[in-house]
Amino acid sequence: MAVFPQDDLMQARLFHLHALSALHCGTGQSTGVVDLPIARARATQLPIVPGSSLRGVLRQSVSEHNESAARALFGPKSIADNAKSFAGALAVGDAHLLALPVRALAGIVCYVTAPFILSRYARDLERAGLTAPEPLSPAPANNTALVAADSVNRMENKLVLEDLDLDVSDNDIAKQWAEDIAQLIHPQDVMAQTDFRQRFAILPDNILGFLSETATELRTRISIDENTGTVKKGALWFEEHLPAETLLWGIYALTDSNEPDQPYARDALARALPASDTLLQIGGQAGVGRGLVRFLTQEGLA
Template sequence: MNPKIYHLQALSALHCGIGQSAGVVDLPIARDKATNLPLVPGSSLRGVLREELTAEDEASAKILFGPKGISGASDAYAGALALGDAHLLLLPVRALAGIMAYATCPFILQRYAKDAGVEEKIPQPGNNTALCAAGNVNVIDNKVVLEELDLNWQQSDGAAFWAKEIASTIYAGDDDAQQDFTQRFLILPDSVFAFLADTATEIRARIAIDQNTGVVAKGALWYEENLPAETVLWGIYALSDSRHKGDKLSAEELQPLIPAKALLQLGGKAGVGRGLVNFFSGGAA
């Protein structure tokens, strides 16, 4: 088994919910139990990938994901693809200057570096300080203002390294997009990022219209939480040798079946445009 890393980039608001209310939000997003950071369950991504690949090559999809139904012992085998949860890597945050910043923190970068196999020291911002590369567009009057938080800033070669490392994957081959990303990239203290990950997600109010009266139906007001567009997540997947009796392919031979890049619709609320994501595979874990 050869683990690899994958990335997700949200092109529209992304709602992978938990099916029950939490506090004032009727439909919250899924979060990690220990860290309370948003995530996308691997089961959600697995189902979407299976549908995508089945439309192109049903036989190959069965090798990767296993049979949809089991009629007997001859049909019972596990798929060759194991897919882990996608964890939050970058959270787009409203900024007073530059409109938006891509925020992360040392805790997340440490986990990401381990999974991505990158041996680079993780920069550690001081209290109430944001680390950034040269030419950051979020700096105004010697401050970085995110949502309602006023932060000091400090130029960091480490921040520049990680900005370029991530941008080269998400915006491969697009120098202008990589430069724009680097100029909006910030490494925040863990506590500041945790606060923003809890409070700076997108909350939308939804209503249902009574078709007979043309006004809001009684009790039909609810609030949905989404990860905002431009959010970036990462996870790990691994391929084993095929267990399909008719196709004894090795993990290396199965790798080309995983798309290097794909446009997927992930999570709920597809009818109102939620969940469009770019999926990127590749990179040793």
């Protein structure tokens, strides 16, 4: 297999999504008691925001200011003939779960992740030209959480999350991961960085997998009959959401424009994308305040 220098083809860039409200990017079908579940990776069952959802939102945002750049980035909206077709210069990957806010007995909320997630996050950090903390070695033992020494979630030597009672172990690498993630999510806010570090925990993979399925948010929705003022028959359903403060990450990549008549260079297209810390609305229910996220990029890689 040939290996090409990144600068010669597509330049990998890192993005983060920081949910400011409950976020529902669904599958459109029910698999159980939840009528509208969130999208999940098939192999891991961890929550994701599909790249197609983010791509559509980014196209709308760019189109509002620069329709020509939007066409170069995302390709033509419609194709009259093959001669006028071309691929967009932007490839957007799925956004993967990085840290999930979970109810804690002490400290109100704890941001949890796991070695499985961090190892893949470290790989993408390196692809984007950033340095990841040291790998966790050893991984947290069964029923043990790794936290920073000043964690506000610990009760003596215990961490109580939802209905789980975990042992606590101080860990310098966990502290470093918390600091690095906090700097990427809150680059200009020292207080927010400190708060995140004090509420951060690394859990065993199996416990994080359990919480990713049981600690999401379920909301009951109804539809009102305009004539009677009561709930329409059969119009009650349950929606699953990622809770506010969830963190996700992903990779996107750019090339020069593929459109023959618009020879945009890659750097020019990068400047046309929303700036880091732009607010976007992803998923449904915008009218009731769902899906508001901060879109964060490492602009130094542009």
